[in-house]
Amino acid sequence: MKLDIVTIFPQMVSAPLAEGVIGRAITRGVLDVAVHDLREFTTDRHRVVDDVPFGGGPGMVMKPEPFFAAVDRIRRDRGVPAAVVLTTPDGRRFTHREAVRLSELPHVVILCGRYEGVDDRVRQHLATEELSIGDYVLTGGELPALVIADAVARLIPGVVGDEESVARDTFAYGILDFPQYTRPAVFEGHEVPAVLLSGHHAAIARWRRREALARTLEKRPDLLEAAALDPEDRALLSELEELREKGAT
Numbered sequence: 172m173k174l175d176i177v178t179i180f181p182q183m184v185s186a187p188l189a190e191g192v193i194g195r196a197i198t199r200g201v202l203d204v205a206v207h208d209l210r211e212f213t214t215d216r217h218r219v220v221d222d223v224p225f226g227g228g229p230g231m232v233m234k235p236e237p238f239f240a241a242v243d244r245i246r247r248d249r250g251v252p253a254a255v256v257l258t259t260p261d262g263r264r265f266t267h268r269e270a271v272r273l274s275e276l277p278h279v280v281i282l283c284g285r286y287e288g289v290d291d292r293v294r295q296h297l298a299t300e301e302l303s304i305g306d307y308v309l310t311g312g313e314l315p316a317l318v319i320a321d322a323v324a325r326l327i328p329g330v331v332g333d334e335e336s337v338a339r340d341t342f343a344y345g346i347l348d349f350p351q352y353t354r355p356a357v358f359e360g361h362e363v364p365a366v367l368l369s370g371h372h373a374a375i376a377r378w379r380r381r382e383a384l385a386r387t388l389e390k391r392p393d394l395l396e397a398a399a400l401d402p403e404d405r406a407l408l409s410e411l412e413e414l415r416e417k418g419a420t
């Protein structure tokens with residue numbers, strides 16, 4: 172997959188992407204990421220990317236021309252993207268489902284705004300979609316672009332080593348993960364659940380499933396409505412719900 176990110180803070184975006192599994196996927200050539208400095212697409216001496224808002228009001232608005240010029244250059248040098256994403260607080264919520272959809276596209280561009288936002292003509296005539304990572308206010312679109320890039324990239328075959336673990340992930344499967352433990356078996360008197368040391372693979376799988384369902388019921392009951400549960404899960408869940416009603420943990 173090709174991914175292009177347009178920003179006035181290219182190092183803020185490229186540095187995190189150079190680390191970890193994403194960084195390795197880029198060096199291995201599984202992922203083709205290009206980060207573009209928006210100021211390179213200005214034509215004035217001072218490389219100005221913002222201006223005062225028409226109609227007045229506080230703050231500055233990002234000018235449209237550099238964004239259009241950046242995407243023109245991307246189209247010429249890297250090909251026509253399948254999606255041009257504008258990160259904005261009023262976008263559609265970015266979820267795992269959106270990550271899966273974007274991961275199936277061959278080429279995605281993400282535009283990052285700053286200040287009070289970007290000239291609306293960028294949204295109307297350049298972006299093909301608008302995404303928000305959540306209901307809180309950030310200072311710009313770079314962190315959202317990184318969140319989207321990370322969640323999308325790890326779904327691309329060959330980026331994460333273990334394909335099976337990606338498929339089984341929390342939001343892919345619709346329920347939370349089971350708790351994880353590693354050595355030591357006893358830490359400051361706190362023991363690892365004995366079943367995990369038993370070597371009984373079927374018992375371990377059962378325990379993990381039960382823990383995952385119990386955690387989801389406790390922390391995110393809203394997820395259970397849409398979760399892909401088999402009859403055994405449903406039976407376990409009713410058992411857990413009953414236990415809960417009786418006041419047990």
Ligand code: JD8
Binds near residue numbers: 258283302307310
């Ligand atoms: C892009 C500018 C800041 C936004 C005035 C100062 C996404 N979930 C999210 N929260 N915030 C953003 C986001 C914020 C941005 C920009 C994304 C560009 N700002 C502005 C409007 C109100 N502030 C976001 N995705």
